[in-house]
Amino acid sequence: MFLNAVVIVLQEILEAALILSLFLAFVRYLNLENNDSVLRRRIWVTLSIIFGILLAWTYSHNFSRISDSFDYVGLEITNASIHSISCFFLVLFAWLLPPQQLIFDVSHRLLALTLCMGIVVMLAILREGSEIMQLVGGILNQGQAGPPIFYGGVVGAGIGVSIGVLLYYALTGLSKERSLRTCVLLLALTTGNMAAQTILLLNQADWLPFTPTAWDTGGLLSESSVLGQLAYALIGYEATPSIMQVGAYTLGLVIVLLSPISRLAWSTWHGKAS
Amino acid sequence: MRSIRVFLATSIVSLLTLFNFVAAVQGYQSSMREADALFDNQMLDLALLVSNLDVSDERLRSLQLGDDLAFQVWQNDKLLAASANAPSVALHEFADGYDYANFNSYRWRTLARFDQVHEKWVFIAERMDLRFVLAENVVLQSVGPLLLGIPLVGLLVWAFVSRGLAPLRKLSSVLKAKPANDLTPIDFGDSRLELDQVVASINGFVARLGSAMDREKSFSADAAHELRTPISALKIQLHNLASTVDAETDAYRELQQGIDRMQHLIEQLLALYRSSAEQFNAKARPVNLLDIAQDAVARLYPEFERKNQQIAIEGDEQLGREIFTIYGEPFALETLLTNLLTNASRYTPLNGQIVVSLLRHSDKVILSVEDDGEGIALDDRARIFDRFTRLSGAQTGGVSGCGLGLAIVRHVADLHGALVKVTSSRFDTGTAFIVEFTIEGAVNNGKKDE
Known part of the structure; x- marks a missing residue:
């Protein structure tokens, strides 16, 4: 029970923490902090977390109703929708980030960028929060197994939040050029991960046909191992992805890597940017 | 941060x-x-x-x-x-x-x-x-x-980190409390291996800065002062020359303009010296900006009249003149207004309009000088306050200055803790220079430096 709770909570918290750390690092590097806007005081983070928790609470309280909809594949369809909306706003964020000479003056796009980040963070909390709330509900109904699940949840959350904090400091501790490249790469991987998960959920709902497995790396890195879990949260690792999932992952990755911010990240920071 | x-x-x-x-x-x-x-x-x-x-x-x-x-x-x-x-x-x-x-x-x-x-x-x-x-x-x-221990460890880490950084915070507050013009070495009693080098470097830097500033000030003041005498002599000689040669020739007029420009430059250099932090401390007192504005307009009126320009002063006196009182140095403020008005007159064409307005907004007195001249391009607005910056002839209508006037304006504003902004004027064309004086800030600045 303890270990199961650790794995579930760690996976959920890690995904949300990764997205939040990534955006906070972006805000820092794009000098948005110095702008006299909502971004400066990070109100958008607080608001997205609050709205995310409220939506997660509503979602977890309507689990059975949602599950029964769409011929009993309501959960899959809802989750696929959440993933695809997140994917859309991640791509929009990457394309809204200004090209080269405008990188230090993003004031005219602040509202749109803030909205993109806020929506993605809110949806991440909705997704992961609702699953954690299910677990908490489980603890309250478990009786004797409650304390181990509680301890497991706390340990999983502790590890996830710590990795998120350390990732943020690692991203902001690098040189500007390297950190921007890493942020863009992580943004691209997160987008690819979301796209692949959307396909998987639609496969499970039978809304998309199953395609053959592209490869099997279960022998090299098991999905259930701690490293496998970490790889899943960070880069969306799956040991046996289908061809369609690989296609969606690659598409998400490429669209973000083709964005202006990516071209900026790979050009010389001071050479072309200023 | x-x-x-x-x-x-x-x-x-x-x-x-x-x-x-x-x-x-x-x-x-x-x-x-x-x-x-x-x-x-x-x-x-x-x-x-x-x-x-x-x-x-x-x-x-x-x-x-x-x-x-x-x-x-x-x-x-x-x-x-x-x-x-x-x-x-x-x-x-x-x-x-x-x-x-x-x-x-x-x-x-x-x-x-x-x-x-x-x-x-x-x-x-x-x-x-x-x-x-x-x-x-x-x-x-x-x-x-282990789980219960983490919050306790967190509190202890916070306490120890705070304790460890206390000398740095102390150094920071010592530096913050140091007046802008105080170039004496820092007396930081709390010796620490990591901070001793920082304190020694700051003190060394401050000492070098002090002597460099002294040299600069004495050079500017001495040079300007010493140049005044030959300039006056030149002007007298020029006046005498007018009786023997034709004063209407181009060569005579260019010689006269050259001497006038040189005199203006020297006066501006002296004004820059006089508006230093030391002078501010010695002479700061409550000053009414409306009085200063009226005096400056009256003094420069012949200049406006020569170009047939309309000059107006707007200030809502219904709540009393004292609402425009700030804590400042009268001579420096007079220089600020004179420079803004001279600039406005110089870059506004014949028959143009100039408006000086004063506004009280909560704890701020906002002074603005607006004209209907050519205006300043957006790209140039950031650099016009730099010393010896002169804009292209197209924007200045061929008028050239010494490039110190607006540097002095910003310098005086900084001394008073005021903010200077440049924007478009209320007219179809032209520039507005807005200086926001904070009553509290100016008082504090003055008191702090006392």
Whole structure:
């Protein structure tokens, strides 16, 4: 029970923490902090977390109703929708980030960028929060197994939040050029991960046909191992992805890597940017 | 603004949490394996005990052991004895060793042992779920304190990091409290290995800066002062020359303009010196900006009249003139207004309009000088306050200045803790220079520097 709770909570918290750390690092590097806007005081983070928790609470309280909809594949369809909306706003964020000479003056796009980040963070909390709330509900109904699940949840959350904090400091501790490249790469991987998960959920709902497995790396890195879990949260690792999932992952990755911010990240920071 | 304290505390607590919790998970896994081996050994002991029991005793035929344990004793495919909760069939295959079995709706850990002395098989079964819960509860006893300890560790880390950074905070407050013009060395009593070099470097830098500023000030003041005499002599000679040569020739006019420009430049250099922090401290007092504005307009009126420009002063006096009073240095403020008005007149064409307005907004007095001249291009607005910056002829209508006027305006504004902005004027074309004086800021600045 303890270990199961650790794995579930760690996976959920890690995904949300990764997205939040990534955006906070972006805000820092794009000098948005110095702008006299909502971004400066990070109100958008607080608001997205609050709205995310409220939506997660509503979602977890309507689990059975949602599950029964769409011929009993309501959960899959809802989750696929959440993933695809997140994917859309991640791509929009990457394309809204200004090209080269405008990188230090993003004031005219602040509202749109803030909205993109806020929506993605809110949806991440909705997704992961609702699953954690299910677990908490489980603890309250478990009786004797409650304390181990509680301890497991706390340990999983502790590890996830710590990795998120350390990732943020690692991203902001690098040189500007390297950190921007890493942020863009992580943004691209997160987008690819979301796209692949959307396909998987639609496969499970039978809304998309199953395609053959592209490869099997279960022998090299098991999905259930701690490293496998970490790889899943960070880069969306799956040991046996289908061809369609690989296609969606690659598409998400490429669209973000083709964005202006990516071209900026790979050009010389001071050479072309200023 | 990033805080070193927050960075150190959160990163240390995160690292501690990460390593402790990962260690807790690893510890849990290995402890559970140990507990499993312990329970298996207990089953073996129980099997030895059961094999030595007298199976002819009727009470052993259906002994009530409890929910978590079951046993069977077999001999030649015949069940000799069993606990009441054991199944009627063999719960383990007839082979030595451990295995798993499902019966009574539960999963069980099973052990088979052949007793060679009595030639009978002893089967022991233990319920997996209860055994797991028991083991987990024991193991988690050691994880609990670790979880409770993290908040305590967090508080301690915060306290120690704060304590460690206290000398840095002290140095920061000493530097913050130091007046802008105080170039004396820092007296930082709290000696620390890491900070001593910083303090020594700052003191060295401040000393070098002080002597450089002294040299610059004395050079500017002396040079300007010494140049005044020859300029005055030149002007007298020029005046005398007018009686012997034709004053209407281009050569004469250019000579006169050149001497005027040189005189203006020297006056501006002297004004820059006079508006220094030391002068501010010595002469700062409550000053009415409306009075200063009216005086400046009256003084420069011939200039406006010469170009037939309309000049107006707007100031809502209904709440009394004292609402425009700030704490400042009168001569410096007069220079600021004179420079703004001279600029406005110079770059506004004939018959143009100039408006000086004063506005009281909460704790601010906002002074603006607007004209309907050519205006200043957006790209140039940021650099016009730099020393010796002159805009292109197209924007200035061919008028050239010495490039110090607006530098002096900003310098005076800085001394008063005021903010200078340049924007478009209320007219279709032209520029507005807006100076926002904070009454409180100016008073504090003055008091601080006293």
